[in-house]
Structures are given as structure tokens and as C-alpha cells.
Amino acid sequence: MTDRYSIIDSIARNNTRYKHLKTEENPSPILNIFRLISGTVNVKDNYLNKTYKIRDNNIKFPTEKNLNNKYETILELFDENITLADLNNFFLKARSNRKFYKSIEVELIKCIVAYKDEKYLESFIYLYRIIEGISYSIPLIFVSKKDDYNKTYHDLQSYFGKDKDGEILFFKRFVSETFKDEDFYRSNITIDLNMVDIEELRPKYYELYLKKINERFILDKAENSFIKIKFIGYYDLLIELRNRFFHNMKGTWQENFDSTELMFPDQFFKPITLHGINWLSIILFEIIKFDLQKIR
Template identity: 80%
Template sequence: MISRYSIIDPVARNNTKYKYIKTEENPSPILNIFRLISGTINIKDTFFNKIYKIRDNNVKFPTEENLNVNYKTMLDLFDDSIKITDLNNYFFKARSNRKFYKSIEVELIKCIIAYKDKNFTESFIYLYRIIEGISYSVPLIFISKKDEYNKTYHDLQSYFGKDKDGELAFFRRFILETFKDEDFFRSNITINLDMIDIEELKSEYYELYLKRIQEKFVVDKVENSFIKIQFIGYYDLLIELRNRFFHNLKGTWSENFDSTELIFPDQFFKPIILHGINWLSIILFEIIKFDLQKIK
């Protein structure tokens, strides 16, 4: 298979210390994912000889831009008990589920590159593919690392609905049960319509967004300006937008987006996508932190 993208590590390239945190020394998919979501890496498009500096720190909530990229940038994302040697040791030992994490890495690179190129609809497609791909595996990976069998079994039972209603619902219950006490879970996400470049579309897209969000998750809103929704509600919105935009079954035609409603799809997804990458990155980082603590 021809690889279009390669990862370039801008951190301490001539320093041999802590080599397992360096992507060029340690070709580990889980390391690459961490460096991608923390905004501490560069990506080279080998076809066009173009380098993208990835500086959006999506581990922070909301996303922050990294002004400096070094070991401290990465270390500051963890609590004070984690040292740089711990990270080095973790990424040396974190070798399980390699094929699974490799598939996430590939999709994540394409998602981020499409976002950087302002191809927001394309970016959304890759974002959703990642969510769909991890919806069953991530909860199982998480609970498999727990010490208490009874707690693990109970958690697994709670994630399955009585109607066994699919992997995305399974993943939703995992998020709800596992992270409900975390600060990020109790935080809100604001869809800013000022990001839409075409003024005439703001009112139309405001209504389209609002129609696809369950009212109970709407925290605040100002017409044609912004919609603030809860963290778990944003997950539901991502699923709903995918279903309504990419499905076109005739029996549900009235529920789906008409092409005349989304004259400029990239403008529609523009206010959505970075929040979506941020949402996904937070969950992936929680898995990495949990795994790190188990190895430590």
C-alpha cells in the first residue's frame, strides 16, 4: 500500500533521550494518535511535498492552540504524578491492539488534514468513521484493564441496552456511565454561527442545527448566532447529522437533508467539525491516561 502521509516529529529531533516519545524513534500508532490529538506533530503530504503543522491541542477542552511544542507541552496534559520518564516507559510498553490503533491513526490524519484544508464535509466523514470504528472496541479495551472482575462484568452489562440496539448506542452508554463525573462531561459546547462565511445561510443553518438537537440538551441559544449544548448531546448531534446527510432512503426522505437545504455543505459542517475532533480526542485521551496509570 502506498502511504501518502508521513509524520515528522518537531520535538527534540537531535535528542536521543526519551526516544519512545519521539515518533521517528518509536513507530507506535498509539503514540502517533497522542501526538496528533495533542497538537505536537507535523504531517507531510508526500504527494504534494506539503507540511502541515498540527498545533490544535484537542486534549484541552475546549481546543487550545499550542504556541510552543516541547516535552513540557505533552507533560502538562497529565497530572503532577506523571513524569516524562513515565510517558517514555508507557509508549515503550503500549504495544497491544496495534492494528486497531493503526486504523484510528490513518483516519485521524485524514480527518485533521481535511479540516486544515477547509474541506469540512470530508473531515466530518472521517470523524464519523473513527467514532463508528471505536464505538465497540474502546469500551471493551477500557474495561479489560480493570482489576475487579465483578466491577468489569457489571460495567459491561450496563453498556448493553435491553434491546441490544447497536454499537453506537453501546458507545454512548459507555461514555455516559464512565465519564459522567468528569469536568469535560459536565461542560458545554457552543456552535458558533459566526464561523459561517455566507451571511444568508446563518438563519437557515441555525434552524437545521436546532432541529437535529434534542431540546433537553440545549443549554442556551441566540437566533442565528450560537447554540450551546451539553457534551453528551453533541455526540447525539454528530450521529444525527451523519444519518440525515449521508442517508437517502426514500421511506425516510422527509427526515433527511434535502440538497437544496445544504447549498454549501462545507459551510454547514464548518462550525461543527473542530468541536467534533475535540470531543473525540477527549475520549481517546481518557483511554490513554487510564492505560498509562495501569502500566505505571
């Protein structure tokens, strides 16, 4: 894939069928992204000679561990009328926007590897880089493949809104309008403060999270324990945490994080990041499924 990282297929090694589902035989960035977010590959760091088993199935909501790593693990993610032969044909033909998907693939590997190494802040950085990178392009790719020109035009108008206020909000509108009827969109995400290893930090981090979440997205909470928020509200939280952590201008109306508040930033981002990877993976998978439908 790159000079540093290689994707190793942990399913198809001894299987002679479905060659276009095999990462080592099919150099498709879309295939690699799918296999990464479904948790069905290994990633090797060629510099450190270290191999990571990627088994978090982030297409499931919430994330599940893959206990059995085989073709059926892939197939069960799709509708029951989809076969392995269909997927093999899809990943053979899915060649458009290759450069764009290649950039996502590189960032995604770094995001997942950092998470596996318990470098949660670093993982969050790459997660946000992906979101920024796709926030404008993914909606345009999606609507460009629709058959109805009038609906495509109407959809784009609704994503832009009246104020033309940037790509991040453009992407939020796209997700809200396109997936509002999906089960995952109507679900919720729980930020578990018990994931913070240093117990004394939990009350402080609980308050910091609460300050950065729009109240209308909060469904439930328990002091210093958990905060349950809506699916789309989690996107707002990711953006807000990025802005408040990476900006440090004084004298503005925003309340940016002070370094004394986040003495252990990896601990602060630990309860956040896997949910973010899960959130992103679900959206990426919806785009892959849409492409599959068009090719079929």
C-alpha cells in the same frame, strides 16, 4: 506511517533523550495518535510535498492552540506526578491492540488534514468513521483492563442496556457511565454560527441544527448566532447529522437533508467538525491515561 503521509516530530528532533516519545524512532500508533490529538507534530503529504503544522491541542477542552511546541506541552496534559520518563516508558510498552490503533491513526490523519485544508465535510466523514470504528472496541478494551471481574461484568451490562440497540448507543452509554464525573463531561459545547462565512446561510443552518438537537441537551441559544449544548448531547448531534446527510431515502419518517438545503456543505459542517475532533480526542486521551495507569 503510510505511503502518503508521514508524521514528523516537531519537538524531539534535536533531543537525544526520551527516544520512545519520538515519532520517528517509535513506530507506535498509540504514540502517533497522542501526538496528533495533542497538536505536537507535523504531517507531511508525500504525494503533494506539503507539510501541515498540527498545533490544535484537542486534548484541551475546548481546543487550544499550542503556542510553545516542546516537551512541557505534552507533560502538562497529565497529572503532576507523571514525568517524561514515565511517558517514555509507557509508550515503549504500549504495544497491545496495535492493528486497531493503526486504523484509528490513518483515519485521524485524514480527518485532521482535511480540516486544515478547509474541507470540512470530508473531515466530518473521517471523524464519523473513527467514531464508528471505536464505538464497540474502545469500551471493551477499557473494561478488559479492569482488575475487578464483577465490576467489569456489571459495566458491560450497563453499556448494552436492555434493548441491545447497536454499537453507537453502546458507546454513548459507555461514555456516560465512565466519564460522568469528569469536568469535561459536565461542560458544554457552543456551535458558533458566525463561523459560517456566507452570512445569508446562517439563519437556515441555525434552524437545521436546532431540528437535529434533542431539546433536553440545549442549554442556551441565540437566533442565528449560537447554540450551546451538553457534552454528551454533541455526540447525539454528530450521529444525527451523519444520518440525515448521508441517507436519502424518501417516504420515511426521518427528515433527511435535501441537497438544496446544503448548497455549501463545507460551510454547514464548518462550525461542527473541530468540536467533534475535540470531543473524540478527549475520549481517546482518557483511554491512553487509563492504559498509562495500568502500566505504571
